[in-house]
Amino acid sequence: MSSYIDLKYINNLSSRLKQFKKKTDYLYNFRCPHCGDSKKSKLKARAYFYRVKNDMFFKCHNCGMGQTLANFLKFVDDNVYSQYLLERYKGGTPATQKPKFDFKPTQFKDPTLLDDLKKISDLNEDHPARLYCIKRKIPKEYFDILYLSDKFGELVNKVKPNTYNTKTDHPRLIIPFFDTTGKLFAFQGRAFGKEQPKYVTIKLDEGKQKIYGLERVNFSKQINIVEGPIDSLFVDNCLAAAGADLFLKKSINKDYITYIFDNEPRNKEIIDRMYKVIEQDYKIVIWPDDIQLKDVNDLIMSGISKSEVMNIISKNTYSKLSALTKLSYWKKV
Numbered sequence: 477m478s479s480y481i482d483l484k485y486i487n488n489l490s491s492r493l494k495q496f497k498k499k500t501d502y503l504y505n506f507r508c509p510h511c512g513d514s515k516k517s518k519l520k521a522r523a524y525f526y527r528v529k530n531d532m533f534f535k536c537h538n539c540g541m542g543q544t545l546a547n548f549l550k551f552v553d554d555n556v557y558s559q560y561l562l563e564r565y566k567g568g569t570p571a572t573q574k575p576k577f578d579f580k581p582t583q584f585k586d587p588t589l590l591d592d593l594k595k596i597s598d599l600n601e602d603h604p605a606r607l608y609c610i611k612r613k614i615p616k617e618y619f620d621i622l623y624l625s626d627k628f629g630e631l632v633n634k635v636k637p638n639t640y641n642t643k644t645d646h647p648r649l650i651i652p653f654f655d656t657t658g659k660l661f662a663f664q665g666r667a668f669g670k671e672q673p674k675y676v677t678i679k680l681d682e683g684k685q686k687i688y689g690l691e692r693v694n695f696s697k698q699i700n701i702v703e704g705p706i707d708s709l710f711v712d713n714c715l716a717a718a719g720a721d722l723f724l725k726k727s728i729n730k731d732y733i734t735y736i737f738d739n740e741p742r743n744k745e746i747i748d749r750m751y752k753v754i755e756q757d758y759k760i761v762i763w764p765d766d767i768q769l770k771d772v773n774d775l776i777m778s779g780i781s782k783s784e785v786m787n788i789i790s791k792n793t794y795s796k797l798s799a800l801t802k803l804s805y806w807k808k809v
């Protein structure tokens with residue numbers, strides 16, 4: 477309930493915050509009124525409102541400022557702040573009892589990394605990188621969270637010096653990983669051509685798991701987990717595990733989580749991971765035998781709609797004993 481009030485106040489603030497944009501239902505981006513944001517560019521916006529449980533918080537990735545929505549309102553406008561406290565806590569928690577939240581110090585002062593790249597949405601209609609995204613049927617709404625790096629080696633070397641020999645550099649599609657506060661913590665480069673490996677994931681923060689989609693997912697709804705970041709763009713409320721074992725925090729109910737592995741019944745490594753997930757009592761999709769395509773994106777590219785894919789997923793979700801039985805018939809090794 478409280479987030480409804482929070483969102484109402486955020487909406488009322490929108491005209492007073494520069495470059496204000498709603499990114500998802502619970503993530504808003506704008507220029508930071510504390511530090512004034514970038515002096516060089518009036519377009520850069522590094523401040524966010526984001527959600528933790530039922531509350532909205534403020535965080536600036538430029539100056540590092542983090543605070544509750546209440547304290548942010550107090551900073552912007554005392555009258556609005558008093559009104560908010562009344563509405564938010566009337567009959568409930570007394571206004572003096574401020575929500576507790578420990579912000580971790582900013583470990584990496586980043587966003588300039590993406591600022592140097594071009595968003596797919598900013599490329600000409602006939603640019604090869606944009607055409608690549610269209611060919612893979614990636615919904616246009618995601619074109620502003622996908623980027624092009626003309627020189628991938630150079631980009632990686634900025635974060636991890638001397639990783640690549642930049643004499644033989646090549647372009648890649650850049651898929652940024654943001655945390656729940658909208659902060660960049662890793663990125664994946666997908667080759668356009670035959671360059672190997674096809675996917676390279678670079679972490680800016682070694683302490684974080686490679687989970688893609690955290691800034692968009694609603695943790696109070698059913699969460700789907702696929703392997704590939706691009707696949708996750710076609711599935712409702714979806715995270716991608718980027719090729720690793722991904723287990724979410726114990727506080728999330730296992731009934732809320734469905735794992736969707738690639739359709740590779742001959743891949744020993746994937747099958748081992750499927751068993752692990754079933755043993756931990758998560759739900760899992762076992763693809764029906766008549767589907768030969770390897771992953772969600774292949775299904776979409778073959779002409780199956782997103783809603784049909786969701787339908788296939790829900791019809792083929794299993795857990796516990798039925799999952800074990802299905803898996804033993806499905807696997808080919």
Ligand SMILES: [Zn+2]
Pocket residue numbers: 508509510511512513523536537538539540541
């Ligand atoms: Zn700031």
